[in-house]
Amino acid sequence: NAGVTQTPKFQVLKTGQSMTLQCAQDMNHNSMYWYRQDPGMGLRLIYYSASEGTTDKGEVPNGYNVSRLNKREFSLRLESAAPSQTSVYFCASSSSPGQGAGQPQHFGDGTRLSIL
Amino acid sequence: QKEVEQDPGPLSVPEGAIVSLNCTYSNSAFQYFMWYRQYSRKGPELLMYTYSSGNKEDGRFTAQVDKSSKYISLFIRDSQPSDSATYLCAMILNSGGYQKVTFGTGTKLQVIP
Numbered sequence: 001n002a003g004v005t006q007t008p009k010f011q012v013l014k015t016g017q018s019m020t021l022q023c024a025q026d027m028n029h030n031s032m033y034w035y036r037q038d039p040g041m042g043l044r045l046i047y048y049s050a051s052e053g054t055t056d057k058g059e060v061p062n063g064y065n066v067s068r069l070n071k072r073e074f075s076l077r078l079e080s081a082a083p084s085q086t087s088v089y090f091c092a093s094s095s096s097p098g099q100g101a102g103q104p105q106h107f108g109d110g111t112r113l114s115i116l
Numbered sequence: 117q118k119e120v121e122q123d124p125g126p127l128s129v130p131e132g133a134i135v136s137l138n139c140t141y142s143n144s145a146f147q148y149f150m151w152y153r154q155y156s157r158k159g160p161e162l163l164m165y166t167y168s169s170g171n172k173e174d175g176r177f178t179a180q181v182d183k184s185s186k187y188i189s190l191f192i193r194d195s196q197p198s199d200s201a202t203y204l205c206a207m208i209l210n211s212g213g214y215q216k217v218t219f220g221t222g223t224k225l226q227v228i229p
């Protein structure tokens with residue numbers, strides 16, 4: 001039972017390089033999320049996709065783009081990496097939040113990204 | 117002021133101790149409350165989920181919510197070295213089909229054999 005799978009697990013980039021982080025879930029969830037986790041800052045939402053075909057900005061979207069490829073897959077792209085984007089990136093998914101119902105998120109194991 | 121406050125620790129306890137982890141929050145609109153456990157170099161794993169004031173028990177874990185005081189707790193009984201991890205509280209605010217999730221920064225727990 002894979003749950004949420006992220007690739008790659010580790011990556012080192014030089015400033016200005018681009019790359020795409022991949023995420024796939026097999027739980028038939030409608031909603032998917034990208035977070036970054038930094039020491040002392042907790043998890044901060046970068047972008048989310050409430051359902052296939054929609055994406056919206058979160059708390060810290062600058063420097064990132066996303067693509068909801070299909071119901072299973074949600075990718076995060078860094079067009080021109082900067083040292084400030086060094087972080088651990090987590091993808092998460094959840095069922096759609098129905099009216100009055102909160103849906104907990106399920107996380108992948110992260111991508112550790114270093115930008116030199 | 118952060119919407120969710122959580123003591124970062126670290127908290128060190130001997131094996132077998134009862135552990136109490138806490139979060140306070142300022143937004144009374146939060147409706148659902150969760151605790152996640154995060155091992156080193158892993159993603160957060162959902163541990164407990166509750167939506168009402170009171171206690172919810174699951175094995176050695178008990179989640180407590182006090183909405184009047186805006187305070188949630190996670191108790192771990194008979195703590196084990198395998199419980200050593202960072203514990204994150206999280207809260208959901210639901211509004212017309214959109215949900216906002218706010219996380220605490222996590223408390224690092226070490227259970228010493």
